Amino acid sequence: MYLQREDHIKGLIRLLSMGLRLLTLVEFQMRQALAGHQETLSGLYIGNPKRATARPTAELLLASFRDITLVMVNARGQTYAHLTELTPLQQQILKALNFPVSIYTLLGPVSDEPP
Numbered sequence: 001m002y003l004q005r006e007d008h009i010k011g012l013i014r015l016l017s018m019g020l021r022l023l024t025l026v027e028f029q030m031r032q033a034l035a036g037h038q039e040t041l042s043g044l045y046i047g048n049p050k051r052a053t054a055r056p057t058a059e060l061l062l063a064s065f066r067d068i069t070l071v072m073v074n075a076r077g078q079t080y081a082h083l084t085e086l087t088p089l090q091q092q093i094l095k096a097l098n099f100p101v102s103i104y105t106l107l108g109p110v111s112d113e114p115p
Contacts, residue, residue, distance in 0.1 A: 023058040026097065031055055033096035043089040064089055070107060083107060 003009045031054070034040065040052035044060040064087075071082045086094070086104055094101060 026061060027056070027058040029098070030058075030061060030093070030096050041089070041092065043087075061093055064093060 001012075003012060034054050034056075040054045041056050042052040043049050044053065044056055044064055045051045067084065069082075069084045073080045083105070086101065090104075091101060094104065
């Protein structure tokens, strides 16, 4: 990436710095929660789902949410949505980070009747 303008360079550095701070905060909060309850997380490692860790990285935590799917269909003037359910691991991560599960369930309107 090539940036010429100084304000663009400053903006990119600030954005990257904020992202790094967020990753660090997520990692710290998760490790504190696990240490406080003397728990470990298993299921983060794709090749070894039974492997447990008390010190997960932010990258592994975020990667555990990679299979989330939100499908929205507009038919006959109505919007129908399907949101995949959270796995127990994902629920445990949200709980440890002090996020309510509703932060996920409110992403898409719930519709029982498909089009």
